[in-house]
Amino acid sequence: MSKMRWIGAAVLLALYANNSWAFNLDDVAKQAKNLAGKGFEAPKSNLPSQLREMKFADYQQIQFNHDKAYWGKLRTPFKLEFYHQGMYFEYPVKINEVAANAVHEIKYNPDYFNFGNVKVDKDQTKNLGFAGFKVLYPLNEKNKSDEITSFLGASYFRVIGAGQVYGLSARGLAIDTALPSGEEFPRFKEFWIERPKPQDKQLVIYALLDSPRATGAYRFVIHPGKDSTVDVQSKVYLRDQVGKLGIAPLTSMFLFGANQPSNITNFRDELHDSNGLSIHAGNGEWIWRPLNNPKHLAVSTFTIDSPKGFGLLQRGRDFSHYQDLDDRYDLRPSGWVEPQGDWGKGRIELVEIPTADETNDNIVAFWTPEKLPDTGKPLDFSYRLHFTRDENELHSPDTAxxxxxxxxxxxxxxxxxxxxxxxxxxxxxxxxxxxxxxxxxxxxxxxxxxxxxxxxxxxxxxxxxxxxxxxxxxxxxxxxxxxxxxxxxxxxxxxxxxxxxxxxxxxxxxx
The missing domain is CATH 2.60.40.10 (Immunoglobulins)
Known part of the structure; x- marks a missing residue:
């Protein structure tokens, strides 16, 4: 073999080796499928009672030390910070970094955290872990990092764009929401986060979901911007039959508003993260369903073939509607689900749960397919999530x-x-x-x-x-x-x- 041909072969071999290693959704899907073939193993809490029984105000005192941000010393616009276990975030989640040619776990260390006035025995924290993580990115100012994404609790995550504050949440999956048998809350038990390059404008996150009757593999591509978007690919495997499977769930809060004024005098005319469900049906029809805070559980069903989109929106952003300088409901994003591909036959469900205050998320919306796969067979759904304050831009200009x-x-x-x-x-x-x-x-x-x-x-x-x-x-x-x-x-x-x-x-x- 000539020297030039030998060099060419070596280059091809190197490229092949790199391509064959690359971590992708199939790697997570293999784990999800294997999990689905086994009995569910409930997570075990390793929290000392001192951390498990703490109040929310105390949990808030446990803050990640910003100077220890992961990737903080790399020339990348993205940084990671982590949440500590505590309160009802009692189970550890495993978090891995996907580097150029290897995957390694990001190990918990109590020195990452400032515990404030909370008295914690450091010896009791040695074997703990992270409850979740947040992503930082210079969203509003070039040289200042802002929190743009948070994954914390079950399969919940929140995302914001420029000039927005956290409001509604997205979820990986919902099971048996509002059924008499009770809701099952799947959880992300492990994450893999790709180390971004200096020029990257997006972040890739993989997640493994687990619950008594379902497992799942997820790939999230987060694009921060004026309206941040998240491209989601998912493969869900059923362990057992479910009464209702919620795809692309959105969770929000509605206490009162112009269509349902407060019965208690309040300086705020409206108090909600979202005030309506918007649907773009497969036949082109647009539907707007204002939200309620009912006295009894309410479930509304919209039978839709091949939906073009749906979301929980915050229409009406004049500050005078809200008058809240602390919680800035006028700056909370609308969440819009844009299906990729044909989702076929099914329905969009809206669940409204009575609540007495704004601390409880009482609104859920999701897509549920008409037909579910047999156990062990994957259910594939891809969609793009939009987090926006420009609700009118979601619509065709021809439709009022x-x-x-x-x-x-x-x-x-x-x-x-x-x-x-x-x-x-x-x-x-x-x-x-x-x-x-x-x-x-x-x-x-x-x-x-x-x-x-x-x-x-x-x-x-x-x-x-x-x-x-x-x-x-x-x-x-x-x-x-x-x-x-x-x-x-x-x-x-x-x-x-x-x-x-x-x-x-x-x-x-x-x-």
Whole structure:
């Protein structure tokens, strides 16, 4: 063999060796499939009682030392920090770094943490681990690292874009949400994080999911930016039958808002991470479902073939709606799921759980496929998550969307011009949109309204709104039984053309 041919062969051999080693989703999927073929082994808590029984305020005092950030001394824009075990984050998760030619575990060390005023016996922490991790990146300023992603607890993770603060959460998987048998919470038990190169603008994270009836392999590609996105690939394996499998779950909080005002005087008119479920159906229809904080558990189902997208959105970002300088609900992102490929037949479910305060996430939305695979066979789903404050950019400019849903006691104007309550419930729904704003104010616009059997329509009227350059629908209903929920739908048309998304609302039972 000539010298040149020998060198060429050596180069090819080296390239082949590197390519054959590269860590990918299949490596995690093999572990997930093997786990699914075995009985579930419940995680064991290794927490001393002092850390397990601590209150949230004490847990918050345990902070990662920023000067020990992982990759802190590398010329990469990404850095890692870790969460300590404690409180209800009692199980350790294994975290690995994927380097150029090897994988190695990132070992726990109590010296990574500042324990504040919490008295901790260092000898009792030696064999502990991390509860999760966060990712830092210069999102808002070139030379300042911001927390952009957090993986902590079960399969929960949160992501934000520029100028945003944490709000709703995404999850890897939901099982039997809102079923009488009780919900099962899968957890990410191990992560692999690719070491980024100096020029990288994205971060790749792999995760292994485990639960009594399912396992899963996940690949997350995080793209930080004005609207951060996460590309998700997942392979789920069932150990046993499940009642309901939730794909791409989003979890949020709704306490009160303009469509359901607080019954206690509050300087804030609205308090929520999200105020509606948006759906882009496979047939092109857009649906907007304002959220409620019901007195009883409520589950709404939307049968959809091949969904184009769905999400929990925070519509209406004027600070005056929220007036909260501490929690900045006006800056919390909307979460949008954009399926990759054809998801086929199934349904989007919205679960609304009663809550008395804003500390509980009481809203869940997810996709559940019509048909589940046999045990041991993979269920593959890929999607892109968007975290945005530009909700109107999600829509086609040709379709107007609901800007506000305002609820009040219905009334009629007397001959003396005094308004008299008449026992009805009134909704004022403002539709806006780019194409709609270009219509002449005298355009003939009509409502298409339908309500369930629990109410009669007393009034349905539409008028031009010169302030928003949209159209306002006023709908008054007389509810027959306040102990039952009332369903209603509305859209605006001009001639044979539908101008708006479908406003789909459920007035909760009053008792």
């Amino acid at each position: 969307w609901v800007k506000d849903t305002l609820r009040s006691a219905g009334d009629v104007k007397q001959s003396n011009l005094v308004r008299q309550p008449d026992g009805t419930v009134a909704f004022t729904v403002d539709f806006v949109g780019k194409a709609m704003s270009q219509l002449a104010a005298d355009t003939q616009v009509a409502p298409q309204v339908s309500v369930g059997s629990n109410a009669d329509v007393v009034e349905q009227s539409v008028r031009y709104n010169p302030v928003t350059k949209g159209w306002r629908l006023v709908l008054r209903l007389r509810v027959k039984d306040n102990k039952q929920p009332t369903e209603m739908r509305a859209a605006l048309v001009s001639g044979d053309k539908t101008l708006t998304e479908t406003w789909s609302y459920q007035l909760p039972a009053n008792e």
